[in-house]
Amino acid sequence: xxxxxxxxxxxxxxxxxxxxxxxxxxxxxxxxxxxxxxxxxxxxxxxxxxxxxxxxxxxxxxxxxxxxxxxxxxxxxxxxxxxxxxxxxxxxxxxxxxxxxxxxxxxxxxxxxxxxxxxxxxxxxxxxxxxxxxxxxxxxxxxxxxxxxxxxxxxxxxxxxxxxxxxxxxxxxxxxxxxxxxxxxxxxxxxxxxxxxxxxxxxxxxxxxxxxxxxxxxxxxxxxxxxxxxxxxxxxxxxxxxxxxxxxxxxxxxxxxxxxxxxxxxxxxxxxxxxxxxxxxxxxxxxxxxxxxxxxxxxxxxxxxxxxxxxxxxxxxxxxxxxxxxxxxxxxxxxxxxxxxxxxxxxxxxxxxxxxxxxxxxxxxxxxxxxxxxxxxxxxxxxxxxxxxxxxxxxxxxxxxxxxxxxxxxxxxxxxxxxxxxxxxxxxxxxxxxxxxxxxxxxxxxxxxxxxxxxxxxxxxxxxxxxxxxxxxxxxxxxxxxxxxxxxxxxxxxxxxxxxxxxxxxxxxxxxxxxxxxxxxxxxxxxxxxxxxxxxxxxxxxxxxxxxxxxxxxxxxxxxxxxxxxxxxxxxxxxxxxxxxxxxxxxxxxxxxxxxxxxxxxxxxxxxxxxxxxxxxxxxxxxxxxxxxxxxxxxxxxxxxxxxxxxxxxxxxxxxxxxxxxxxxxxxxxxxxxxxxxxxxxxxxxxxxxxxxxxxxxxxxxxxxxxxxxxxxxxxxxxxxxxxxxxxxxxxxxxxxxxxxxxxxxxxxxxxxxxxxxxxxxxxxxxxx
Numbered sequence: 001x002x003x004x005x006x007x008x009x010x011x012x013x014x015x016x017x018x019x020x021x022x023x024x025x026x027x028x029x030x031x032x033x034x035x036x037x038x039x040x041x042x043x044x045x046x047x048x049x050x051x052x053x054x055x056x057x058x059x060x061x062x063x064x065x066x067x068x069x070x071x072x073x074x075x076x077x078x079x080x081x082x083x084x085x086x087x088x089x090x091x092x093x094x095x096x097x098x099x100x101x102x103x104x105x106x107x108x109x110x111x112x113x114x115x116x117x118x119x120x121x122x123x124x125x126x127x128x129x130x131x132x133x134x135x136x137x138x139x140x141x142x143x144x145x146x147x148x149x150x151x152x153x154x155x156x157x158x159x160x161x162x163x164x165x166x167x168x169x170x171x172x173x174x175x176x177x178x179x180x181x182x183x184x185x186x187x188x189x190x191x192x193x194x195x196x197x198x199x200x201x202x203x204x205x206x207x208x209x210x211x212x213x214x215x216x217x218x219x220x221x222x223x224x225x226x227x228x229x230x231x232x233x234x235x236x237x238x239x240x241x242x243x244x245x246x247x248x249x250x251x252x253x254x255x256x257x258x259x260x261x262x263x264x265x266x267x268x269x270x271x272x273x274x275x276x277x278x279x280x281x282x283x284x285x286x287x288x289x290x291x292x293x294x295x296x297x298x299x300x301x302x303x304x305x306x307x308x309x310x311x312x313x314x315x316x317x318x319x320x321x322x323x324x325x326x327x328x329x330x331x332x333x334x335x336x337x338x339x340x341x342x343x344x345x346x347x348x349x350x351x352x353x354x355x356x357x358x359x360x361x362x363x364x365x366x367x368x369x370x371x372x373x374x375x376x377x378x379x380x381x382x383x384x385x386x387x388x389x390x391x392x393x394x395x396x397x398x399x400x401x402x403x404x405x406x407x408x409x410x411x412x413x414x415x416x417x418x419x420x421x422x423x424x425x426x427x428x429x430x431x432x433x434x435x436x437x438x439x440x441x442x443x444x445x446x447x448x449x450x451x452x453x454x455x456x457x458x459x460x461x462x463x464x465x466x467x468x469x470x471x472x473x474x475x476x477x478x479x480x481x482x483x484x485x486x487x488x489x490x491x492x493x494x495x496x497x498x499x500x501x502x503x504x505x506x507x508x509x510x511x512x513x514x515x516x517x518x519x520x521x522x523x524x525x526x527x528x529x530x531x532x533x534x535x536x537x538x539x540x541x542x543x544x545x546x547x548x549x550x551x552x553x554x555x556x557x558x559x560x561x562x563x564x565x566x567x568x569x570x571x572x573x574x575x576x577x578x579x580x581x582x583x584x585x586x587x588x589x590x591x592x593x594x595x596x597x598x599x600x601x602x603x604x605x606x607x608x609x610x611x612x613x614x615x616x617x618x619x620x621x622x623x624x625x626x627x628x629x630x631x632x633x634x635x636x637x638x639x640x641x642x643x644x645x646x647x648x649x650x651x652x653x654x655x656x657x658x659x660x661x662x663x664x665x666x667x668x669x670x671x672x673x674x675x676x677x678x679x680x681x682x683x684x685x686x687x688x689x690x691x692x693x694x695x696x697x698x699x700x701x702x703x704x705x706x707x708x709x710x711x712x713x714x715x716x717x718x719x720x721x722x723x724x725x726x727x728x729x730x731x732x733x734x735x736x737x738x739x740x741x742x743x744x745x746x747x748x749x750x751x752x753x754x755x756x757x758x759x760x761x762x763x764x765x766x767x768x769x
Contacts (some may be wrong), residue, residue: 016239068197076109094512100145130212139275156199163192229309234578239283240291241273250319253625254324257333258283295379301336313344325493327351346433347526351455352494355465357435363677375421402726405743431684452482457489487543508548546709568758572754579627602725604656608671622721638763641701645755650733654723664713
């Protein structure tokens with residue numbers, strides 16, 4: 001399976017999750033018709049044929065699917081029974097489970113029952129139920145319970161359309177097939193009904209909840225969503241401010257600075273702070289929402305966010321203290337503000353924080369396709385443009401470009417629309433001043449005295465950026481009060497909380513952190529002098545997967561100080577190349593010959609960790625290097641590094657290294673990976689071309705950090721390959737600008753020799769007892 005596809009699907013999905021719900025609610029809503037059993041028919045209701053199918057599926061459905069089927073069938077008491085069972089199950093699995101999970105369905109079911117009992121109209125019954133269930137909660141609990149208000153009906157509808165297409169594809173002529181004895185058909189119908197329920201039921205709830213939710217919030221808070229802040233340059237920025245009506249004295253303010261203009265989501269975000277004893281502020285990047293300036297992703301955040309912080313500190317409701325939190329781009333804006341370190345800024349809590357130019361749009365100087373549609377999403381208008389992700393089948397576009405052999409600079413021509421931001425970024429293939437000016441300098445890190453809490457995940461696409469901030473701050477200010485929490489989370493989980501299962505890996509029980517409580521516990525510690533969160537026992541807090549424990553270190557450097565060096569070695573009797581503790585006498589370990597004109601194959605296909613755990617597989621190409629079986633349980637904690645010794649007939653090459661644990665029962669557990677361009681291996685700011693035909697030493701270090709117990713009897717597997725596929729630039733090795741190279745530059749096949757002296761350093765040590 002080409003696991004890189006997951007990365008592009010995930011980014012598109014995350015884009016869909018941010019459509020402004022308020023804008024949706026201004027329009028009268030009608031459900032889209034179900035695909036009829038006879039494809040030429042049409043209906044807005046759940047017809048009897050569907051009811052019959054749903055009824056048959058109930059006994060085959062999961063608890064979650066049963067809940068949705070029962071609500072569609074208007075069997076509300078039974079639905080509530082399943083809902084409470086599901087909520088109890090999730091709370092038993094995850095200590096951070098929302099105690100009000102699925103409350104939208106609960107409110108709807110209770111309102112329907114009330115209609116049946118009292119003959120009230122549904123909207124009145126819903127308002128009563130809402131008042132009873134949410135109106136009586138504390139502010140913090142009401143905030144948790146009202147998360148459903150940010151749900152994107154557009155995302156639900158997009159997924160429903162996908163399921164409709166799958167049903168239609170399975171049709172015979174005009175008739176949709178249903179055979180409960182056929183597992184594939186049964187599962188397809190269950191997925192379809194779940195998708196329809198999410199779309200239909202949530203859209204109905206959002207309409208019914210609009211008025212009572214607004215009234216509840218007006219009772220609790222002073223809300224201003226149309227604040228305008230003028231910078232020293234004369235740029236107007238929009239913001240929203242939420243203050244609790246329970247507090248009449250100035251309070252610290254919690255700011256999130258976002259390029260994602262999402263009325264419903266950002267209001268919920270601001271309320272999070274107001275519900276926990278602070279003033280909540282969410283500011284928009286220039287050009288977003290009510291700002292009329294030009295939209296400039298990344299480039300002006302430092303001065304703009306600084307202006308917002310200074311404005312906040314001067315308001316009568318602020319006590320002069322400002323803190324920041326948020327993830328991804330909202331993590332980047334915190335570091336952008338830290339460049340100037342305004343006096344009022346007292347702490348930041350960046351999660352999965354991005355560094356432009358390190359991670360996306362390029363990683364270790366290789367431009368990746370994963371972020372291609374993002375500039376359209378954020379810059380096509382004042383609000384997020386979800387059509388940017390939906391406009392194309394991006395997997396197909398990637399393949400079309402790959403097969404065409406066109407230069408990467410023409411990727412937007414293949415996609416059919418000019419992408420000015422891509423073109424601008426491609427003019428900066430080095431990590432040059434353009435990128436560096438957006439983040440703190442060495443001198444600015446040295447002056448960064450405020451406490452920092454960083455959060456990221458082992459499977460966070462932005463991990464190398466998030467950890468680069470930690471490394472740089474700690475290097476330039478060794479005494480910095482900078483804490484890091486890292487565990488088995490992806491980009492979404494590092495910001496919003498874990499799931500029970502992540503890409504087929506079941507998380508340890510201790511890994512389920514309440515990130516909101518951790519964040520505001522940190523704010524209470526810094527801004528109000530309360531006790532530091534108990535989890536933070538040392539500067540580095542990492543979850544050791546498979547051991548159900550949190551472990552600690554004084555620094556990332558200290559964590560990785562003890563490493564085991566394993567050398568690339570010739571094949572053993574079974575044909576597998578080896579990882580050995582001593583360098584072999586053999587001069588050439590292996591050779592690869594790759595025709596860069598040949599598009600029938602792809603190389604480095606398995607680096608992206610989806611799934612995390614899978615059965616053994618045989619890579620299509622590249623080197624498989626296996627260690628000896630471990631003689632005792634070991635802890636792998638940190639990022640792998642090393643040095644490759646290569647000889648090739650080109651001036652450059654892009655490389656991929658992927659690390660797995662091969663368990664005694666034959667499972668492959670994805671641990672970490674590295675992508676990088678050889679000519680930038682020694683210095684990401686300056687390209688140093690290779691000399692064809694000469695041995696070259698290529699150091700590597702910016703891989704993904706991992707923390708996992710490696711069991712006795714397991715072996716470590718390293719896949720080493722050239723990165724040559726449809727999901728990134730293709731480096732043809734001419735020494736020219738890679739963005740301008742095309743298949744015309746392929747010339748003779750790449751001849752790559754992996755030489756003796758190549759090694760990997762692993763932060764592997766015996767388990768602490």
